[in-house]
Amino acid sequence: MNPFVKNFLTLVNRFLWSSSTVTRAAPHIRDANNVHRMWNTFVFASIPAWVVGMWSLGHQTNIAIADLQLVTVPGWRAWLLSQSGIGFDYNSILACMAHGMLYFFPVFLTALLTGTFWETLFATVRRQRVDEGLLAITWLFCLLMPATVPLYQVVFGMTFGIVVGKLIYGGSGRYLVSPALLGMAFLIFSYPDLMYAPGAWVPVAGYDQPTVLELVTDEGGIGVIASVDYSFMQIFLGNQPAAFGLASPLAAIFGAWFLVWTGMASWRIMVGAFIGMMVMVMVCNAIAPNHVLFSMPWYWHLVLGGFVFGVAFIATDPVTCPMTDQGRWGFGLFVGALTVLIRVGNPAHYEGVMFAILLASMFSPLIDYVVVEKNIRRRKLRLQGGINE
Secondary structure, eight states, rough: OOOHHHHHHHHHHTTTSSSSOOOOOOTTTOOOOOOHHHHHHHHTTEEEEHHHHHHHHHHHHHHHHHHHOOOOOOSHHHHHHEEEEETOTTTOOHHHHHHHHHHHHHHHHHHHHHHHHHHHHHHHTTTTOOOHHHHHHHHHHHHHOOOOOOOOOOOOOOOIIITTTGGTTTTTOSSSSSSHHHHHHHHHHHHEEEESSSSSSSOTOOOOOOOHHHHHHTTTSHHHHTTTTTTHHHHHOSSSSSTTTOOHHHHHHHHHHHHHHHTTTHHHHHHHHHHHHHHHHHHHHHHTSSSSSTOOOHHHHHHSSTTHHHIITTOOTTTTSSSHHHHHHHHHHHHHHHHHHHHOOOGGGHHHHHHHHHHHHHHHHHHHHHHHOOOOHHHHHHHHHHHHO
């Protein structure tokens, strides 16, 4: 069989089954968990955020159709919804879920095929077995995308994230930053209109409904939220324009709890990011209590944008985060504080958490190095004290 085809089939098989190459005898440690299951746990944990995101996207889209009073809705998605009898009722959970999924699955399949091609090509050229983690990277990358993203940009972003962010470093366990996050950052800087242009979040031509975080940073603080009939609980639950998986902070919190419960993610990073965010917000409140952005309370920073999602699913990537417990505390504090600084200091890039995680990941090896060296120095001093006695 052609090596490329063989690696491709192996990779497809890995989406559902674990590798048959396992250790079965002493002295190797055996465990029910493996790399494949670890990455799949991140996918399972993000399903609540995805479900709410699908409903929210369909809800916002169907509201836009009703507001514009469109008699005939263009596009193949509208044709399918009309022919199936599901329709465009924004009060129907089925209609909203179906509409949201019709936007998500083309993006997901495009990203998955792109990543599969590059994983297979690199495995064939290197004459190695195909790598782990493609499904989780693809899934998280797509959850960060808006519904209006063109499919060719999905191909470019996924290519950059997989090739530059992962494969050239040697694959899973070796990359420096999250490939999913790197792919999203590449698209933001290459195509600024992807997330910052009018009409970027609700995929209905002629309808512009920005995210709540955009309203706060561009229009003059949290007072704007009440003027457009948004409430804290509504945003917390996930009824707002957002990327595919970033609509509901509550759903992301459930996912974070699942990751901590299964031992797949560090609670120290999550708690550290929350503390870092709170401390930096309090500093900003003290510096400029009357400023529209500096005066924003910490609980609004918590629910706006993708802070909870980013901390729960991206910052806790076991490859890019520190390995030491003290380092994870410092990493989390850095992410939380830097998120607030980016949001209030540079509203042009309002979604500070993603850029904060990228920057913090670059310092992750240094953080671990400092912690280890500090521990070595402390032990040396302890040993010298014992000898002197």
